[in-house]
Amino acid sequence: MATTTVRTPAERWPELARIPHPPRRLPVLGDVIGSSLTTPVQDSLRIARELGPIFRRKIFGLEVVFVTGADLVTELADEKRFVKYVTNAVQSLRAVAGDGLFTAYGNEPNWQRAHDILAPAFTREAMVRYHPTMLAMAHRLMHVWDGHAQAGTPADVTGDTTKLTLETIAHTGFGYDFRSFERDEPHPFVTAMVDGLSAVIKLRVATLPLLGPVLARPIRRRFLAHRDYLNATVDDVIRERTAQGDTRTDDLLGLMLNTAQPATGERLDPLNIRYQVITFLVAGHETTSGALSFALYYLAKHPEVMARAQEEVDRVWGPDGDPGYEQVSKLRYVRRVLDEALRLWPTAPAFTRAARQDTVLGGKYPMRKGASALVLVPALHRDPSAWGEDVERFDPDRFLPERVRARPGHAFKPFGTGERACIGRQFALHEATLVLGLLLRRYNLHDHADYRLTVSERLTLMPEGFTLIPSRRKPTTPPAAPGTPEESTPAPAPTGCPVHHAP
Structure with a gap:
C-alpha cells in the first residue's frame, strides 16, 4: 500500500470526535501534560487504563488512534480489511534500514522479493541447523556467568x-563474530545502533519551528556518524563473505547473495542486502535479549516459578549434556514463562494497521480507506475481557493449552500480525527457550539488589539497570510421571505471527 504521503488519522476518520482523548489537551502542543518523551509506550499504557479499548493522542499536531481491546484488534488483524501501515516513526528508521523487511512499504518490490528469498532460512530444517551455534553462544554466556557465580558478583x-x-544472529545469519564476550563494554555496533536510533527520534522532534533547525544540526551530525559506522560494519560482514567466493546458501547472507526470488528470478541488489543485514542484526537481537531479560526478571521475583521451571x-533434559533440538520444545513450562513475560512486556510494543477500503471498526467507528490505528500491544495483553481482572499478576499457567483455546485468537500479539509479522519468530522462541533452560539448569538466580523494574524504551522495551547474582546449582533428576498432560500435550503455538514459509 502506498504510504509516501503522511496523513494523520484526523484527516481520514470522519467521526474522530467520538474517540476519547486525555483531558487537559492544549492548543498546538496537544496531550503533553503528564507525558514523557522518553517513555511514550508507558504513558500510552497508563492512558489506556483510563480511557479504554480505543483512544487518541495528539502531540505537536500529529494525532494517533490507539487500539487496545482484543475484539477491535481481532478486526484489525483481518488481512482482507486491513494492512500494515508504515508509521512516521518507522519511516524515520528508513534512514538506517531503507527498504528492509521491517521498514519497507508494502508496495516496494524488495519486500516481497526479500521475504521469498529468505523464507528457507526460517524452516524447521534451518532451525535444526542453527541449534548447535545457539548452544555454542549460550556456552559463551555461561562461561561469563560462571565467573560471577564463583566470585559472587552481579551479572x-x-x-x-x-x-x-547479537552473537547468535551474527553467527547463524552471517557467519560473523563480533567477539562481544571479549569486551567489557557493548560492541560499538550496539552503541551506534542505540545512539543512532535515538538520534532519529530526536531529529523528528527537532523539525519543530523556530529552535528546531538549530537543535537538529548537532543531532544530525551524530546520527550520520552512527549510520556510517553501521553501514561500514555491515559492508565488512558482506565483504568478508564475498571475498571468499563462498556460494553456500545455508544462512541469511548466503541466500541473499546467491539465490533469486523463485517466482521472478530476480535478486536483491547490494544496497538492499545491506539494509536487510542491518535489519536482522538490529531486530534479530534486540527483541530476543529483551524477552530473555524480562523472563529472568520475573523468575528472580517469583522463586516458586523458578523452582518449578x-x-x-x-x-526433561537430565543433569548434564547439551539438549538436542527436539528437547527444547519439550520444556512446556519454561516456554509458558517466556510467553507470560512477553505478555506483560512485549519487546516490540506496537504495530499499526490501515484500512484497505472504507470500513467501520467495532460497528461504530467509520474509517476511510488509508485511515490507521496503532495497536498498543502491552495494553492489549492487559485487556481484562481476554485475560481476566488480575492482568498485572505474573502467571505462566495462563498459557496452558485449554486457557489459550478459551481466549480470543488475537489477544496475544508479541510478534505483530499478518503477512508483515515477524519472520524470525520461531528462531527467537527456540533461542530464548534454549537459553532459559540452560541457565535454569545451571544456576539459581538471586535478586541481590531487590531490583525495581524500570523499563527503558529505545527501539524495543528492555529492563534498565537489571543485575542478578547467579550461583551454581546441582540439577536433580526426579522420576518423570508417565502420561502427564505436561509431557503428552504439544506446546501450543501462540497466535499472532503467521509466517509464510515452507513447511
Whole structure:
C-alpha cells in the first residue's frame, strides 16, 4: 500500500470526535501534560487504563488512534480489511534500514522479493541447523556467568543477553563474530545502533519551528556518524563473505547473495542486502535479549516459578549434556514463562494497521480507506475481557493449552500480525527457550539488589539497570510421571505471527 504521503488519522476518520482523548489537551502542543518523551509506550499504557479499548493522542499536531481491546484488534488483524501501515516513526528508521523487511512499504518490490528469498532460512530444517551455534553462544554466556557465580558478583542481565543474541544472529545469519564476550563494554555496533536510533527520534522532534533547525544540526551530525559506522560494519560482514567466493546458501547472507526470488528470478541488489543485514542484526537481537531479560526478571521475583521451571528442565533434559533440538520444545513450562513475560512486556510494543477500503471498526467507528490505528500491544495483553481482572499478576499457567483455546485468537500479539509479522519468530522462541533452560539448569538466580523494574524504551522495551547474582546449582533428576498432560500435550503455538514459509 502506498504510504509516501503522511496523513494523520484526523484527516481520514470522519467521526474522530467520538474517540476519547486525555483531558487537559492544549492548543498546538496537544496531550503533553503528564507525558514523557522518553517513555511514550508507558504513558500510552497508563492512558489506556483510563480511557479504554480505543483512544487518541495528539502531540505537536500529529494525532494517533490507539487500539487496545482484543475484539477491535481481532478486526484489525483481518488481512482482507486491513494492512500494515508504515508509521512516521518507522519511516524515520528508513534512514538506517531503507527498504528492509521491517521498514519497507508494502508496495516496494524488495519486500516481497526479500521475504521469498529468505523464507528457507526460517524452516524447521534451518532451525535444526542453527541449534548447535545457539548452544555454542549460550556456552559463551555461561562461561561469563560462571565467573560471577564463583566470585559472587552481579551479572548485567540485559548487557549479557544482548551480547548473546547479537552473537547468535551474527553467527547463524552471517557467519560473523563480533567477539562481544571479549569486551567489557557493548560492541560499538550496539552503541551506534542505540545512539543512532535515538538520534532519529530526536531529529523528528527537532523539525519543530523556530529552535528546531538549530537543535537538529548537532543531532544530525551524530546520527550520520552512527549510520556510517553501521553501514561500514555491515559492508565488512558482506565483504568478508564475498571475498571468499563462498556460494553456500545455508544462512541469511548466503541466500541473499546467491539465490533469486523463485517466482521472478530476480535478486536483491547490494544496497538492499545491506539494509536487510542491518535489519536482522538490529531486530534479530534486540527483541530476543529483551524477552530473555524480562523472563529472568520475573523468575528472580517469583522463586516458586523458578523452582518449578528448574524441576522441569532437570526432569526433561537430565543433569548434564547439551539438549538436542527436539528437547527444547519439550520444556512446556519454561516456554509458558517466556510467553507470560512477553505478555506483560512485549519487546516490540506496537504495530499499526490501515484500512484497505472504507470500513467501520467495532460497528461504530467509520474509517476511510488509508485511515490507521496503532495497536498498543502491552495494553492489549492487559485487556481484562481476554485475560481476566488480575492482568498485572505474573502467571505462566495462563498459557496452558485449554486457557489459550478459551481466549480470543488475537489477544496475544508479541510478534505483530499478518503477512508483515515477524519472520524470525520461531528462531527467537527456540533461542530464548534454549537459553532459559540452560541457565535454569545451571544456576539459581538471586535478586541481590531487590531490583525495581524500570523499563527503558529505545527501539524495543528492555529492563534498565537489571543485575542478578547467579550461583551454581546441582540439577536433580526426579522420576518423570508417565502420561502427564505436561509431557503428552504439544506446546501450543501462540497466535499472532503467521509466517509464510515452507513447511
